[in-house]
Amino acid sequence: MLTAQFIRENRDRVARDMTNRGADVDLDRVISLDEQRRAAIQEVEALRADRNAASKLIGQTRDPDERNRRIESQREVNTLLETSEASLKETESALHELLLTIPNVLDPAVPVGKDESENVVVETVGEPRSFGFSPRPHWELGELLGGIDFERGVKMSGSRFFVLRGGVARLHRALIQWMLNSHVAEGFEEAYVPYMLNEESLIASGQLPKFRDNLYHDDEEDYFFIPTAEVALVNLYRDEIIEPGMLPMRLTAHTPCFRREKMSAGRDVRGIKRVHQFEKVEMFVYCEPGESEAELDRLVKQARSLPEALEIPYRVLALCSADVGFNATRTFDIEMHAPGADEWLEVSSASNCLDFQARRANIRYRSEAGGPTRFPHMLNASGLGLVRTLVAVMENYQQEDGSIEVPAVLRPYAGTARIEPANA
RNA sequence: GGAGGGGUCGCAUAGUGGCCUAGUGCGCCCGCCUGCUAAGCGGGUUCCGGAGCAAUUCGGUCGAGGGUUCGAAUCCCUCCCCCUCCGCCA
Numbered sequence: 001m002l003t004a005q006f007i008r009e010n011r012d013r014v015a016r017d018m019t020n021r022g023a024d025v026d027l028d029r030v031i032s033l034d035e036q037r038r039a040a041i042q043e044v045e046a047l048r049a050d051r052n053a054a055s056k057l058i059g060q061t062r063d064p065d066e067r068n069r070r071i072e073s074q075r076e077v078n079t080l081l082e083t084s085e086a087s088l089k090e091t092e093s094a095l096h097e098l099l100l101t102i103p104n105v106l107d108p109a110v111p112v113g114k115d116e117s118e119n120v121v122v123e124t125v126g127e128p129r130s131f132g133f134s135p136r137p138h139w140e141l142g143e144l145l146g147g148i149d150f151e152r153g154v155k156m157s158g159s160r161f162f163v164l165r166g167g168v169a170r171l172h173r174a175l176i177q178w179m180l181n182s183h184v185a186e187g188f189e190e191a192y193v194p195y196m197l198n199e200e201s202l203i204a205s206g207q208l209p210k211f212r213d214n215l216y217h218d219d220e221e222d223y224f225f226i227p228t229a230e231v232a233l234v235n236l237y238r239d240e241i242i243e244p245g246m247l248p249m250r251l252t253a254h255t256p257c258f259r260r261e262k263m264s265a266g267r268d269v270r271g272i273k274r275v276h277q278f279e280k281v282e283m284f285v286y287c288e289p290g291e292s293e294a295e296l297d298r299l300v301k302q303a304r305s306l307p308e309a310l311e312i313p314y315r316v317l318a319l320c321s322a323d324v325g326f327n328a329t330r331t332f333d334i335e336m337h338a339p340g341a342d343e344w345l346e347v348s349s350a351s352n353c354l355d356f357q358a359r360r361a362n363i364r365y366r367s368e369a370g371g372p373t374r375f376p377h378m379l380n381a382s383g384l385g386l387v388r389t390l391v392a393v394m395e396n397y398q399q400e401d402g403s404i405e406v407p408a409v410l411r412p413y414a415g416t417a418r419i420e421p422a423n424a
Numbered sequence: 425g426g427a428g429g430g431g432u433c434g435c436a437u438a439g440u441g442g443c444c445u446a447g448u449g450c451g452c453c454c455g456c457c458u459g460c461u462a463a464g465c466g467g468g469u470u471c472c473g474g475a476g477c478a479a480u481u482c483g484g485u486c487g488a489g490g491g492u493u494c495g496a497a498u499c500c501c502u503c504c505c506c507c508u509c510c511g512c513c514a
Contacts, residue, residue, distance in 0.1 A: 041474050045483045052483090055495040059442035067494090074494045241471085243434090362472095370453040370469070 001099050001360050004034035010105075017106045020321035022114065025102050033095040040088035047081040100203065101210055104356040106321055107330035113320025119333070120320065125304070126313030128337045133400045137340035138391040139271040142168065144402040145421050148272060160261070160275045167419030171406065172279070172390050174413035176254050179281040179306060179383060186302055188252040188283060193232035195255060196223035204361035205234040206327040206353075216258045216276075225258035229282035230380040234357050237286065241373055242365035248287035248295060252383070255280065272387050273345065279386035285379040288367065289355065292377035296352040299381035300332050303348040306384055309409050312396050313337040315344065327353045336388070340395035345388040350381030 007014050007030050018025045054074045061067040111120050129135075142148025147168025153161035164172050184190055202208040202224050207215060216225040226232055233251055242249075257280050283302060285295045300316065307314040319331040328351035335344035355375035358364070364373035397405045404419040411417055 038474070041483080045474065048484085049482060051494080055493095056442075058494050071494045078494075241434090364471095368453090373471085 001356060002102055002105065003359065004030055004037075004095060004099065007031065008034060014105060017321075018103070020106060020112050021103055021324070022322050023103055026098070030095065030098060030102075033091060033098065037088070037091045037095055040084065040091055044081070044084045044088050047077065047084060050077060051081060097209070100360075103326045104329050104353060106324060107352070110324060110330055111318060111320045114322050116320070116323045118320040119323055120318045122316050122318050122332075124313070124315040125308070126311075126337075128313055128342070129339050129396055131339070135339045135395060135398055136402065137271065138338070138394050141340065141394050141398055141402060141404070142271075145404070145419060147419070161277065162272050162275060167404070167414075167416065168390070168394070170414050170416070171393065171404070171410065171419060172386060174406075174410045175386060175389055175393070176279055176281060177413045178410055180252060180254055182306065182309070183252040183281070183283060183302065183383060188250045191233065191236075191251050191253040193229060193236075193253055193255060195226050197226060197231060197235065198223065201235040201238065202231060204238050204357065205231040206357060206360060207231060210326065213262065214260050216260060226255060227259050228257050228280060229253040229255040230284060233282065233284040233380070234361055234378065237363045238361040240363060242286065242363065242376065244366050244368050244371070247365055247376060248285055248291055251284045253282050253284070255282070271391065273391060275387060281383050281386075283381045283383045286363075286365075286376045287379070288365070289374070289377050292352050292354065292379060295377075295379050296330065296332075296350060299350045299379055299383075300334070303334050303350055303381050303383045307334065307336050307347070310393060310407050312392055325349075325351060327351065327356050329354050329356070334384070336392035338392050338395040340398070345392055347384040347389050347392065348382040350379070352377065352379045
């Protein structure tokens, strides 16, 4: 989160960024609450200092009358203290709750725009494939191959659930394995993390309090299902001080992601591009503040190496001010081309969050033993999001008969070079 | 889920209402000494916040939150986590 102090000292910049994001934030209220808070702290602490001194004196007083007199007068002061403490607490929590709802500042390089249509394509690599026939969308391919079963997914769960079978399921799993190995080969440490986290963790990562509606929650145990591995990776070092020599720390994890997406029924309904449960391989970085810009470049480079290796056309977008997420200061998306439906599918989003999450999660680091503690910068990037990557592979590698050629890099994982229509 | 035991500074421990301004050892940091290293010697070392240009000073912090008290690491209540045994279980 942004601190009250930062907002006080950078009012104009913060106000401009909030406007460009389209976020309605009451900065005046932050500043006045912060003033109130600091005044209240001074009052409370002066009274507490009195009390401490008086108690000490009472402990040393031998004469019983004198002692009782002092206890009596301290009682009076204590009622004052109680009132002041209560009002300090109220002010502090009001300020804290407000600060938790304020998004990160924007990197000056972020293009200003009012919605996703103003995202900027910074690079397009490769030409959309041309076929000697009319390429099918993935839902047709899935049906033809017996590889994507929508009806049974809906039967056992509900709308926006699906089942993968046979070669398509293997291709899906192969992508995960291959992507994890690619990241590990580039120095990322693989991690396996819980899929259900407590409320504090979701606050630390920025999901709560604002985005409660997008999360699945177990009421009985008070666990939240992760909407992305990022949430778990942010919390790895929550309330810890990272020791010298550990940064930059680059991690990768494969997890399912659970999202309520109770948005507009009717949008992206066709196929499996927008579902409640999907797999994702995530990359995550903890680093020193001076390194985060370079780390963002590195993440984007690592993410785009995957469509490169798959030989699928893709493009890189710089998200505009209105589309950069709550936690991020700057974000690049990667979209792969899907020729069946002729559309660009978002398969990765790489963001620099600066120290925004580190402050929420109370994560600090030391660059040298005995040195001061500082907040590290944290970055995340999908590498890549499944289902959509699978869709892109299927649509790009489809053959006229509906079978799918397995991309060369995936063959060792999929154990086959071609996925044929089932039973036919 | 049941019964017991426990959570103190990076680690290990001491601490049963005021002498705790939380002691000691290890580790770590700075310095001294010594061809180098180790050892030795001296000093420092929880974390967070407020005020101040600063030296500094004040407050909070003994798993978390409440309570009792002039005063709580210490007493009481609730919750969380860990350990042992039992039950259940992929």
